[in-house]
Amino acid sequence: MCGIIGYIGNKNATNIVVEGLKRLEYRGYDSWGIALKNGEIKLIKEVGKISKFSGGQDLEKSNMAIGHTRWATHGGVTKENSHPHTSCDGKIAVVHNGIIENFKELKKELETNHKFKSETDTEVIPHLIEENINLGFEEAVKKAVSRIKGRYAILVMNADSNKLIAIRRGSPLIVGINNDEKFIASDIPAFLNHTKEVMYLDDNEMVVIDCELKFFNLKDGSKINKRRITIDWDASQAEKGDHPYFVIKEIMEQKDTIARAVNQKDKEIIKIANEINKAYGTFFTGCGTAGKVCRIGEYIFSKVANKHINFTVSSEFPNYQHFLTNKTLMIAISQSGETADVMEAVEVAKKKGVKIISLVNVMGSSLQRASDHAFMINAGPEKAVASTKVTTAQIAIITLLAYATAGKLKEGKQLLMNTASQVNDMLNPRYEQHVMKLAEKIKDSNNIYILGRSLNYPLAQEAAIKIMELSYIHAQGFAGGEMKHGPLALIEKNSPVITLVGNDESKEEIISNTMEAKSRGAYIIGISPENNDIFNYWIKVPDAGNASPIVNLIPIQILAYHLAILRGCDPDYCRNLSKSVTVK
Ligand code: AGP
Numbered sequence: 400m401c402g403i404i405g406y407i408g409n410k411n412a413t414n415i416v417v418e419g420l421k422r423l424e425y426r427g428y429d430s431w432g433i434a435l436k437n438g439e440i441k442l443i444k445e446v447g448k449i450s451k452f453s454g455g456q457d458l459e460k461s462n463m464a465i466g467h468t469r470w471a472t473h474g475g476v477t478k479e480n481s482h483p484h485t486s487c488d489g490k491i492a493v494v495h496n497g498i499i500e501n502f503k504e505l506k507k508e509l510e511t512n513h514k515f516k517s518e519t520d521t522e523v524i525p526h527l528i529e530e531n532i533n534l535g536f537e538e539a540v541k542k543a544v545s546r547i548k549g550r551y552a553i554l555v556m557n558a559d560s561n562k563l564i565a566i567r568r569g570s571p572l573i574v575g576i577n578n579d580e581k582f583i584a585s586d587i588p589a590f591l592n593h594t595k596e597v598m599y600l601d602d603n604e605m606v607v608i609d610c611e612l613k614f615f616n617l618k619d620g621s622k623i624n625k626r627r628i629t630i631d632w633d634a635s636q637a638e639k640g641d642h643p644y645f646v647i648k649e650i651m652e653q654k655d656t657i658a659r660a661v662n663q664k665d666k667e668i669i670k671i672a673n674e675i676n677k678a679y680g681t682f683f684t685g686c687g688t689a690g691k692v693c694r695i696g697e698y699i700f701s702k703v704a705n706k707h708i709n710f711t712v713s714s715e716f717p718n719y720q721h722f723l724t725n726k727t728l729m730i731a732i733s734q735s736g737e738t739a740d741v742m743e744a745v746e747v748a749k750k751k752g753v754k755i756i757s758l759v760n761v762m763g764s765s766l767q768r769a770s771d772h773a774f775m776i777n778a779g780p781e782k783a784v785a786s787t788k789v790t791t792a793q794i795a796i797i798t799l800l801a802y803a804t805a806g807k808l809k810e811g812k813q814l815l816m817n818t819a820s821q822v823n824d825m826l827n828p829r830y831e832q833h834v835m836k837l838a839e840k841i842k843d844s845n846n847i848y849i850l851g852r853s854l855n856y857p858l859a860q861e862a863a864i865k866i867m868e869l870s871y872i873h874a875q876g877f878a879g880g881e882m883k884h885g886p887l888a889l890i891e892k893n894s895p896v897i898t899l900v901g902n903d904e905s906k907e908e909i910i911s912n913t914m915e916a917k918s919r920g921a922y923i924i925g926i927s928p929e930n931n932d933i934f935n936y937w938i939k940v941p942d943a944g945n946a947s948p949i950v951n952l953i954p955i956q957i958l959a960y961h962l963a964i965l966r967g968c969d970p971d972y973c974r975n976l977s978k979s980v981t982v983k
Pocket of ligand 1: 686687688689690732733734735736737738741784785786787864868976977978979980
């Protein structure tokens with residue numbers, strides 16, 4: 400939610416910040432702005448996407464700049480509300496990601512001496528810093544953050560100083576180093592084409608950046624020695640390459656991301672499987688698509704390992720804290736590793752002594768660092784707001800873990816390596832065209848229903864998320880058996896109903912449930928290893944056994960993408976959504 404970048408160095412900071420914001424656009428795309436320093440601070444702000452801005456080369460040069468791409472929380476989408484926000488004298492400029500929970504009280508107090516120009520919570524920060532600037536830049540920033548409550552990341556520039564100051568409390572910030580050049584951003588792809596050398600800020604830490612880097616613990620003021628880490632992402636992984644959109648590039652990358660995800664160390668998988676076997680109560684938690692992966696995990700563990708694992712969507716997890724003990728295990732799943740609801744669930748669990756295992760894609764993310772053990776998904780950067788390659792990789796790891804928990808790691812690995820190669824075969828232009836033809840047929844529908852049973856029931860819910868967020872068609876996923884308990888009332892002539900079939904014990908029942916919809920006039924789309932008379936349109940998938948959610952999801956992702964294209968939606972930037980949801 401919101402992307403931040405700052406740069407100090409001998410290159411043109413303005414261009415670097417504009418370029419970095421374009422790479423961070425997936426975090427927010429309502430409006431953007433930069434502040435550059437050339438003696439005084441100059442602001443450039445626009446409503447809309449920075450990718451639509453072509454004037455980067457004409458902007459004034461500088462050696463220090465900060466920038467922000469916004470996902471609006473407090474205050475509408477206007478130029479005034481876009482960041483950076485400044486102090487009354489225009490000398491302090493601030494960009495911010497997160498929420499200042501006590502901004503109303505602070506604003507009321509500050510309004511007697513300060514003139515506010517926006518409706519944002521952020522604007523209290525430059526005014527608070529201005530209040531104490533006579534103490535020096537660093538002290539004034541420290542004083543200001545001691546007054547604000549919430550989860551946030553802040554980056555501050557001062558016209559009278561050659562330093563940038565950044566603070567992290569709940570929202571990500573990473574420093575990039577390339578000799579004398581220094582970068583700071585919400586995510587690594589913002590500066591990946593300049594450096595792979597990074598330092599992570601932890602919560603309650605402040606960094607003062609000029610030609611040197613000074614890190615402080617905000618709780619006791621002590622200096623911190625940070626470890627420099629070389630990350631193994633490649634800059635080209637964070638670019639679209641030959642594809643028109645990130646999402647289709649990421650869908651196609653599933654040709655090898657599943658195999659990469661499965662390539663975990665046996666020793667680690669077995670160790671965690673043993674922990675699951677020992678635990679008194681294991682909870683899965685995650686949000687949105689990651690939450691649906693957790694639900695698929697519930698089924699897989701029950702089926703393969705004979706284990707009941709509870710799933711609770713992260714925003715509701717705190718309500719379950721009464722059941723937690725130091726023998727409980729939490730398995731948290733998150734692409735970004737920064738989702739605020741997930742991090743809150745983790746905090747609540749940790750306070751009760753719960754051990755945290757996570758599946759996370761972003762190295763160095765808050766979740767990875769808060770976990771006792773983190774499985775890296777290894778899918779490379781996922782830029783499109785709609786998760787695709789990370790989802791199938793997460794399902795693969797969870798499936799592997801279930802097999803390991805049942806003492807059948809080798810069998811699980813074999814199954815998933817086969818599945819990875821089946822997915823590789825599916826992702827060919829002919830297959831895409833077959834799915835595209837279906838998209839043509841149903842693109843004007845107002846509703847799409849998806850049915851599944853067993854492992855494919857939560858997958859039906861994930862399918863609904865993909866179709867909704869990409870194409871803005873209302874979609875809903877149901878357990879096949881539930882249709883007759885209510886949803887059948889929605890079926891009219893030609894209502895598109897997608898039925899997800901796996902080659903398992905639920906096969907016949909899902910066909911019967913689909914028949915109930917067909918009898919009421921539904922247009923039946925079968926995603927199944929075998930054709931069936933009741934399908935009006937058949938999309939063949941390989942028989943992947945217990946990995947059927949992986950192969951069944953592939954045509955859904957392609958369908959959702961083509962529905963978006965045909966309906967004129969931007970498939971990379973889903974309306975009203977953000978890639979990394981760092982607010983509660
Ligand atoms: C995915 O397509 C969605 N945009 C969204 O539901 C996402 O899965 C959710 O916000 C969780 O994100 P995370 O995996 O980074 O925690």
